Amino acid sequence: MTDRAPTPAEIRRWRRYLADERAEAAVYRDLAAKRDGEERAILLALAEAEARHEAHWVALLGEHAHGVPAVSLRTRLLAPLARRFGSVFVLALAQRAESRSPYAADAHATPAMAADERIHGEVVRGLAARGRQRLSGTFRAAVFGANDGLVSNLALVMGIGAAGLGPGTVLLTGLAGLLAGALSMGAGEYVSVRSQRELLDASTPDPEAHTALPHLDVDANELALVYRARGMSEEDAVAHARSILADYDPVAAAARAAEAGAEQHEAIGSAWGAALSSFAFFASGAIIPVVPYLLGAEGLTAVVAAAVLVGIALLITGAIVGVLSGASPLKRALRQLAIGYGAAAATYLLGLAFGTTIA
Structure with a gap:
């Protein structure tokens, strides 16, 4: 300078x-x-x-x-x-x-x-x-639910619309897709998170196991076997087990066990929370492509309006994911938009092909 x-x-x-x-x-x-x-x-x-x-x-x-x-x-x-x-x-x-x-x-x-x-x-x-x-479980379900609703129902509505079917049929199809998809997402997310929690519970140390420590034979010290089973060498396991027995505090041990279990469950989230989030967010995404038909739009006008509304929603959800992940909101938004429009374009072209064949 x-x-x-x-x-x-x-x-x-x-x-x-x-x-x-x-x-x-x-x-x-x-x-x-x-x-x-x-x-x-x-x-x-x-x-x-x-x-x-x-x-x-x-x-x-x-x-x-x-x-x-x-x-x-x-x-x-x-x-x-x-x-x-x-x-x-x-x-x-x-x-x-x-x-x-x-x-x-x-x-x-x-x-x-x-x-x-x-x-x-x-x-x-x-x-x-x-x-x-803390957000990972419910937020994952919410984002996936909203995007699945947006993309799948837009693809469904555009495919049916391109086939030349009437607006009433397209509307009924869109609403059926909304309900079926929301129920499927909610049930799938509940089973997924619940199963993951049960697997963790099966692998998590028994929170009451520490109550046996005061009664162990210090010389035999079978506690060392626990640490060897978790991957420690024999020498390290014996040393660690002896230190645990020497400094055993039942209150502190119980608190540590409870905290460890709570942290694992918090990282996964609630099964019901994930299920309800998936249902609600899928439905909130899936209703957007149907809105033009609910308002009485028909034909190409309804298709374009649905695509524009979904595009805006995809940009917003993509940007939110980008912000929360510390990445570029613009890149994430454009990625979501490209994926959604790609799927919708495929079904739209398929609908045009079927419509031409039927005609």
């Missing part, structure tokens, strides 16, 4: 950096207000780091630091979301914002600032991981 006066382009860029640093610090403070313990301390430390970056740009800008411009739309959305929700959704947005930092390619940002931003992304990723784990 030199002592020359900054150019107008540099001033605009630095002012944008300053605004974003202040906004991101506010997001972390708002998130910290909804947390306690270690998570709160981590978020406040992130806010302090952003304040250091803010000071760097203030020093460079000097008198130009006053009246900074509005922040980018992405960053501007974070603060109110943090205040209102304080959830994994906000952490995912913050993670993406940190990962897109331009400091590594900007000569006016210090190497320490660029390194900070990269590490901040990993810190936020770690904070968001717990919330993503």
Whole structure:
């Protein structure tokens, strides 16, 4: 860097950096207000780091630091979301914002600032991981349900419509597809999650097994066999078993067993929650292609309207998945759109072929 006066382009860029640093610090403070313990301390430390970056740009800008411009739309959305929700959704947005930092390619940002931003992304990723784990079961069912409803019923409606059948037949077919698909998704998701929980229960250590520890023969120490069965070497298993027996606390052991079981079940989610989410979201997706026919549209007009409505919904669901996964919302949205329209186009062409044959 030199002592020359900054150019107008540099001033605009630095002012944008300053605004974003202040906004991101506010997001972390708002998130910290909804947390306690270690998570709160981590978020406040992130806010302090952003304040250091803010000071760097203030020093460079000097008198130009006053009246900074509005922040980018992405960053501007974070603060109110943090205040209102304080959830994994906000952490995912913050993670993406940190990962897109331009400091590594900007000569006016210090190497320490660029390194900070990269590490901040990993810190936020770690904070968001717990919330993503809690969401994994029900959220997976919701996203899959909505997308299956959108794509399968659009494909069904377009195929039947292209075959030349009347709007009443298309409407009835679409509603039947909605109900059949929603019931199938809900039942399938219930069986899937329930079976997974039962398999975990069969593999999870007995939460009452610790009550036998005080009565074990320390010299024979059959507890070591448990750890050997779980993959430890004989020497390590014996040493670990002896340490367990020496420090055995029945209250703490019971708490650890209960916590381990709860964490496993929390990661999978509730079978009923997954089933109801699948049913509801499949139905909410599947109703969209039927809406034009419910409103009295016919022929090509109804087909185009259904395709447009479903396309908008696919873009939205794809963007949400992108945000929550820390990936590009635009890429995920376009991927969802391409998959949905590809399936619908295949059935539409098939319907045209059948319609021509019947005619």
